[in-house]
Amino acid sequence: MAKLPFSIVIPTYNEAGGIEKLLRAIDGVCKANGLDGEVIVVDDNSPDGTGAIVDRLSSELPVRALHRPGKLGLSSGVIDGWKIARPESLALGAMDADFSHDVSILPRMVAALESGYGLAVGSRYVSGGGIQNWPTRRIVTSRIACALARPLTNVKDITSGYFLVRREALQDVQLDPIGFKIGLEVIAKAHYGRVTEIPYVFTDRTTGESKLNQREIVNYLKQLRKLYAARLFPRSAVL
Numbered sequence: 001m002a003k004l005p006f007s008i009v010i011p012t013y014n015e016a017g018g019i020e021k022l023l024r025a026i027d028g029v030c031k032a033n034g035l036d037g038e039v040i041v042v043d044d045n046s047p048d049g050t051g052a053i054v055d056r057l058s059s060e061l062p063v064r065a066l067h068r069p070g071k072l073g074l075s076s077g078v079i080d081g082w083k084i085a086r087p088e089s090l091a092l093g094a095m096d097a098d099f100s101h102d103v104s105i106l107p108r109m110v111a112a113l114e115s116g117y118g119l120a121v122g123s124r125y126v127s128g129g130g131i132q133n134w135p136t137r138r139i140v141t142s143r144i145a146c147a148l149a150r151p152l153t154n155v156k157d158i159t160s161g162y163f164l165v166r167r168e169a170l171q172d173v174q175l176d177p178i179g180f181k182i183g184l185e186v187i188a189k190a191h192y193g194r195v196t197e198i199p200y201v202f203t204d205r206t207t208g209e210s211k212l213n214q215r216e217i218v219n220y221l222k223q224l225r226k227l228y229a230a231r232l233f234p235r236s237a238v239l
């Protein structure tokens with residue numbers, strides 16, 4: 001049976017150190033498992049030349065770059081990437097560029113969607129998942145972030161940025177491109193029916209730097225406020 005075609009977006013800002021290795025690893029996993037995946041890298045004019053590396057690789061791998069003029073944010077990058085996904089892709093996804101997200105679970109994510117799930121979330125917080133080499137400060141922040149969103153969903157890794165969702169689940173869904181947590185927007189708003197979490201071990205980046213800063217933490221709180229308001233007052237016009 002032909003595998004479910006999908007498009008996965010990788011937002012990048014200054015990821016020149018690892019992007020080629022990652023794109024080759026994804027290609028390797030797709031080829032080894034007969035997956036029909038395209039990768040869209042959304043680069044925000046990274047000063048380190050990430051975009052040019054992706055352009056070069058696009059003649060060799062099923063990869064495209066979308067170039068934006070400046071640093072416009074992770075979530076809006078993913079949404080802009082989805083807008084140019086090839087029409088045949090039945091699923092859309094997101095993955096970070098820094099190898100924190102384990103590419104080897106991609107086949108399980110695709111298989112989950114093929115077997116009737118509408119959303120497959122790469123998860124650190126189910127049995128078999130975990131975190132390696134993250135500073136304690138980041139682990140604590142992640143746990144608090146998840147706890148704050150807990151009433152919105154049963155998904156354990158609510159702040160995961162690694163997922164695959166059926167395209168039709170996003171139909172007529174108004175996604176707010178605020179900040180870092182596009183996964184939370186999808187988990188809270190999309191019409192995906194059944195969801196499954198696929199365990200993986202998140203490993204901290206070994207090249208480049210994290211772009212999570214205080215501003216993104218404030219953005220996360222704003223995003224949560226909007227999501228709670230929408231749940232509590234679904235008809236309110238002030239959202």
Ligand SMILES: Nc1nc2c(ncn2[C@@H]2O[C@H](COP(=O)(O)OP(=O)(O)O)[C@@H](O)[C@H]2O)c(=O)[nH]1
Pocket residue numbers: 010011012013014015042043044071072073074077095096097098100205209210211212
């Ligand atoms: N296009 C784009 N990508 C971004 C932006 N901010 C972060 N990213 C990318 O989003 C992914 C996650 O960011 P990262 O810094 O690893 O966050 P962390 O894992 O929470 O520390 C990486 O691939 C980044 O390059 C942005 O403003 N624009």
Ligand SMILES: [Mg+2]
Pocket residue numbers: 096098100205210
């Ligand atoms: Mg990272």
